[in-house]
Amino acid sequence: MAIRSRPISPKFLFLKAMVLFMFWVLLSASFEWIHLSLGLVFSFAVAWGNAGHSSFVPKFRLWSRILLYFPWLFYKIVQSSLHLSKLILHPALPIAPQLISVESKLNHHAAIVLLGNSITLTPGTVTAEVDRNKLIVHALDQPLSEGIKNKQIESKIAEIFKDQEPDL
Amino acid sequence: MKIFLLYILVLLAILLGVYLYRVLQGPTIFDRVLGLNGISTKAIILLIVMGIYFERVDMFVDISTGYALLNLVGALAVAKYLERKGVP
Amino acid sequence: MEILSIIFIVAGLFFLIVAAIGVIRLPDVFSRSHAVSLTDSLGAFLMLVGIALHGGLGTNMLKILVVLALLYIINPVITHATVRAALRSGLKPWKKETS
Structure with missing residues (x-):
């Protein structure tokens, strides 16, 4: 690449x-x-x-929207943290780990970076492999992997990058 | 408040011991790397609590910043090396 | 202010202890990485915000928040690098035995 x-x-x-x-x-x-x-x-x-501007960093005028995106992400982190601590403290340990493959519709380098970081930062899901816009995600159980598959995070990020020209 | 901070320090040290068990015991090498990563996060928190306890926060915060940055470089180097070498 | 900071610190300690239990109990590298990321995100956030509230407004609070932001940037990168190395070296994720 x-x-x-x-x-x-x-x-x-x-x-x-x-x-x-x-x-x-x-x-x-x-x-x-x-x-x-x-x-x-x-x-x-x-x-x-460091005068060259890497294409993995979002453009400067997008940063205000990204800062508005962080509180929502923090709400998701709290939600899935509580879910994960319930799973760990459960005596029977009801986990069902699975690798799922997700193809995203985002077409910016910076948007893919933001998506991967958000998925890894949310407890219970880790991005294991990234290749252009295909991500392999390891999720700890069924509801968490459903949360990745219904693309809530991705639609938020697509809203941030909606008026940029694609560069992927 | 001072005695509360002391209890927190002791508890954090016990948690460090738990992660150390994972580092010594871990079946694969990646468990050990993961345990070291957890230890470093805990050590950063421990340093800042220690700074509050000894009332020298300004010094200890700088040390913990340096620790976090060094941890990033070290962990990335180890992960990259293991990726190239394959599972031992 | 004092009481608020104590509440934050105790909540953070709860998540740190849960993460330590998870590191012992969970079966393989991939699921243990979730436990470690639980510590990194919410546990460290609650602990450091509680400590910053205890110190009160000033340069020290700003420095502690800078360390927190640094942790939030660094930790996903390290977790991703470790998990990717584990996956590429051919480790298979643990699955529950269907009996």
Whole structure:
């Protein structure tokens, strides 16, 4: 799979450097001018060194929608965590592990990355293999694998990426 | 509150022992890698609770950040190596 | 505030203990990875939010939340890498014996 990197604009370079610089200030927590200027130099150097924009990272204007997607994902995590702890604490251990193969209709690299990470982050389901838009998912029992098959997560992600040109 | 934090530290240490059992016992090598991953997550939480207990959170949080990043690199390297080598 | 943080920490400890029981009880690598991811997602979240509430507002709270975000980014990657290595090296998932 060839990874073509998009060229990066000066504005985006500046933004990337500022994010790195905020991380530097948070870690060093000192406001002497020598530390601040060293941080500025190094954050611009790192941002310039990584100037190609990987196609696995969503575009910058999508991030507000992705941030709105996280609370819903957290609700799903809580739901399936409670289900999973009930399964583990049950004396008979009523599990039925299975490998299921899912083909998604998403056609962006970044959307597939987001989908795989969401599935793995939800307890009870793990993405075991990714090949273009075919995913192999290991689920712990029947209701959890039903949750993957009815594509709730995928339709949410498709809504985020609805007005982007496909690049897969 | 101080004594509560001490109990949490002891409980976390016992949980580390449970994961250590999995690391020593695990039938396949992947069980051992998984156990080490669980140990590292627990160690990050343990470090931060320890920071609250000794009232030096600013120092211990930095250590736990470094631990998390090193754990990422190490676990990815081990997984990649095992994938290439096949099951031992 | 103190009581709220104690509630969060105790709930987090519950999930950590459940995950440890799961790591002992479950039969193979693939199902154990679910138990480990249970710890990583909800257990660590509740514990660290409780601790951050205990510390109160300030730089330390922000740093603890940065560690939490880092955990949420890193852990799926490690779990996926381990499970994929297990699958590619030819390990078969455990199945319940039908008797």
